[in-house]
Amino acid sequence: xxxxxxxxxxxxxxxxxxxxRAIPRVEIMRGxxxxxxxxxxxxxxxxSGNEDLExxxxxxxxxxxxxxxxxxxxxxVRPGASVFEALEVMADKGVGAVLVVDESGKLVGIFSERDYxxxxxxxxxxxxxxxxxxxxTSEMLGVEPSTTxxxxxxxxxxxxxxxxxxxxxxxxxxxISIGDVVKTIITEQELMISQQAYxxxxxxxxxxxxx
Numbered sequence: 704x705x706x707x708x709x710x711x712x713x714x715x716x717x718x719x720x721x722x723x724r725a726i727p728r729v730e731i732m733r734g735x736x737x738x739x740x741x742x743x744x745x746x747x748x749x750x751s752g753n754e755d756l757e758x759x760x761x762x763x764x765x766x767x768x769x770x771x772x773x774x775x776x777x778x779x780v781r782p783g784a785s786v787f788e789a790l791e792v793m794a795d796k797g798v799g800a801v802l803v804v805d806e807s808g809k810l811v812g813i814f815s816e817r818d819y820x821x822x823x824x825x826x827x828x829x830x831x832x833x834x835x836x837x838x839x840t841s842e843m844l845g846v847e848p849s850t851t852x853x854x855x856x857x858x859x860x861x862x863x864x865x866x867x868x869x870x871x872x873x874x875x876x877x878x879i880s881i882g883d884v885v886k887t888i889i890t891e892q893e894l895m896i897s898q899q900a901y902x903x904x905x906x907x908x909x910x911x912x913x914x
Contacts, residue, residue, distance in 0.1 A: 764887050766855065766869055766879055767848035775877045779804040782811060782836035786823060789814050789835050800866045802878060803839045810868060810875050812839035817865070845870045846879070852887045855879060 779802040780789045792801050793816070800815035814835050822838040823830060845868040846855060855867060859881050869877040 764852045764891060765848065766846055766850045766852070766877075769852065769879055769883050769887055770848070770869065770877045773883060777802060777875060777877055780814065780835055781805065782834070782839070784835050785831055786814070786819065786833045786835055786838060787830040790819065790830060799880065800878070802868060802875065803835055804875065808875075810843075810845075810870070812836070812841045813843055813866060813868065814839045815866060843868060847871060848876065852884055852891070856884050856888060859884060 778792055778796045778798055780792055782803055782805055789801055793799065800813055802810060803812035803814055805811050812835075818838050818840060819830070822828070823833060828838075844858060844862060844864065846858070848869060848871050859865065859867065865881045867879050868875060869879060
């Protein structure tokens with residue numbers, strides 16, 4: 704049963720174990736999520752292989768589970784709010800973006816720190832005099848609660864976006880960030896490592912003639 708697979712994966716296991724332990728300290732705490740996300744995705748693919756993709760997808764956390772763990776609170780502002788008001792909400796809630804929802808409850812955009820930096824700060828615009836509707840990002844990609852974290856990572860890294868609104872049957876139920884995705888992937892990978900460590904230990908003991 705243990706055949707040829709374990710010696711081949713042992714060095715990958717050691718490398719991945721060291722890598723996952725280093726990422727939270729070196730990259731996530733610095734906030735360099737894109738670098739962390741791409742490296743995690745690359746290491747997962749190298750370590751796990753593609754032959755077990757279907758089974759991995761079945762065990763991968765979904766957006767619904769991530770929202771349940773972090774809380775499904777949705778922080779939003781109206782399109783007619785000032786950018787200063789939006790920044791106040793973001794600072795108060797400790798988030799990097801807020802969704803923009805109109806009076807009927809319809810999602811019409813998202814306003815992020817990136818929007819502020821690119822559309823106001825470098826252009827010298829006044830945050831108190833500028834409305835969110837004039838600088839928000841209207842074209843958005845969303846996901847469903849059943850979307851896997853791996854799918855979110857692929858979407859975020861491919862499109863270079865940091866936040867994804869979560870919609871269930873057209874209703875806004877939350878938002879997931881690149882930070883949520885990276886942290887969830889690392890937690891999952893640590894579980895995989897502990898399982899691999901046990902199996903590799905069993906294999907090495909069998910080579911040594913142990914029980």
